[in-house]
Amino acid sequence: MTIIVFSSRSGSSEWYARALASRTELDVFPVSDHPDGEDMVFFGWLRNDTVVGIGDVDPNRLLAVCVVGLDDVKKFPKREVADRNGIHVPVYYMRGWIDRKRLNPLDKAVLLAVCVMMKLKGLDPKDEPVFDAMMDGGSFVDDKYLESVELFIGSRR
Ligand SMILES: Cc1cc2nc3c(=O)[nH]c(=O)nc-3n(C[C@H](O)[C@H](O)[C@H](O)COP(=O)(O)O)c2cc1C
Structure with a gap:
C-alpha cells in the first residue's frame, strides 16, 4: 500500500498532502505518526537546503518527495x-x-536574517513578493x- 506522509511547520505542506490524499484516496499521516513498512510519497517543507522531516522516514520506502518552499519554481535547486x-x-x-503565527522564534530569526541578506544584496523586483x-x-x-505528482501515482497503479 502507498501512503502520504508530511512534515509541516506553518501548514502548507500539510495542505498539499491532504489535497493529494483526497484526490488519490490514499491515507495521509504526519511524519511523527506514520506507520512503518509502507511505501510513501513524502511532503516536506524547505528550511534552507534541508527538507524538514525526511530524516525521520525510511529512505527505502520513498517513492517521491514533494518539497514545499516559498521561492519561485525556477529558483529551486533541485539537484x-x-x-x-x-x-x-x-x-x-x-x-x-508562511503563517508567521505558527513559526517559532528561531525560524523567525532565520527568516529575518535571510531578509536582511536579500536587502543588502539589492532586492530584485521579482523577489519582492517572497520578501x-x-x-x-x-x-x-x-x-x-x-x-x-498525481500523474506519477496514477502511473504506478
Ligand atoms: C527558517 C525558514 C527557512 C526557510 N528557508 C527557505 C528556503 O531556503 N527556500 C524556500 O524556498 N523557502 C524557505 N522557507 C519557506 C518555507 O519553506 C515555506 O514557507 C513553506 O511553505 C513552509 O511549509 P509549511 O507551511 O508546511 O511549514 C523557509 C522558512 C523558514 C521558516
Missing part, C-alpha cells in the same frame, strides 16, 4: 536539495505559504503543483 538530503527518487517542488511573505506572511499555494 542540490536532492543530493543534500540523500533523495534518489523523483522530486517535485511546490510553492507554499514580503517572509516579513509579513503570505501564500503562493496552487493546487496545479499537484498535477504531476
